[in-house]
Amino acid sequence: KAGVTQTPRYLIKTRGQQVTLSCSPISGHRSVSWYQQTPGQGLQFLFEYFSETQRNKGNFPGRFSGRQFSNSRSEMNVSTLELGDSALYLCASRRGPPSGANVLTFGAGSRLTVL
Amino acid sequence: KNEVEQSPQNLTAQEGEFITINCSYSVGISALHWLQQHPGGGIVSLFMLSSGKKKHGRLIATINIQEKHSSLHITASHPRDSAVYICAVKSSYNTDKLIFGTGTRLQVFP
Numbered sequence: 001k002a003g004v005t006q007t008p009r010y011l012i013k014t015r016g017q018q019v020t021l022s023c024s025p026i027s028g029h030r031s032v033s034w035y036q037q038t039p040g041q042g043l044q045f046l047f048e049y050f051s052e053t054q055r056n057k058g059n060f061p062g063r064f065s066g067r068q069f070s071n072s073r074s075e076m077n078v079s080t081l082e083l084g085d086s087a088l089y090l091c092a093s094r095r096g097p098p099s100g101a102n103v104l105t106f107g108a109g110s111r112l113t114v115l
Numbered sequence: 116k117n118e119v120e121q122s123p124q125n126l127t128a129q130e131g132e133f134i135t136i137n138c139s140y141s142v143g144i145s146a147l148h149w150l151q152q153h154p155g156g157g158i159v160s161l162f163m164l165s166s167g168k169k170k171h172g173r174l175i176a177t178i179n180i181q182e183k184h185s186s187l188h189i190t191a192s193h194p195r196d197s198a199v200y201i202c203a204v205k206s207s208y209n210t211d212k213l214i215f216g217t218g219t220r221l222q223v224f225p
Contacts, residue, residue: 031211033211033212033213035213037156042215042216042217042218043201043203043213043215044215045211045212045213045214048210048211048212055210056210056211056212058212088156090156090158092158092160092211094211103148103160103162103163104148104160104163104211105160106150106157106158106159106160107157108155108156108157109156109157109158111156
């Protein structure tokens, strides 16, 4: 059974550019959540989706956005990149809605470097 | 003050030792996660618990809701247990919005 797949695994961008990261959940999982990890701030919640609807959003500026498709795959986009956006971006999926008892399964992450 | 505090921040142990990592939180929660992160970044969910105690192999997690405290125990530690262990709380029932602790870096030497 394939795990949560994140692409690309590594990428380098320059300030002002935009980036799109992809997350394919485990087959049958309909909840996808996104997290940012930086050395300074640690892990922080970005947003979560269930059945193509954004259910909750963390305390990030509007440059951070996301969406979920009908096959449960999710993308997140960061526009007008800043140096501080350099981070490991992790997504996680679960089988049912966020209220369920199933544990989260994390992807390996996409490591973004902004120069 | 962080809403989720972990201790210790760093922990060194000899193979075979019993290890305890603590997590205290100051918010109401619906569940608490223990996560393991190896170098390279991948995160593995070890436990999700809302009461009592759970055991998986050499790992045991306990939670005391009244005291807002959880512990992760590793029995008979092994060098492959070396990783960062992260406590995260789910503040509400109907969300995966997690509040994370800063992590405990564990190194187990042979």
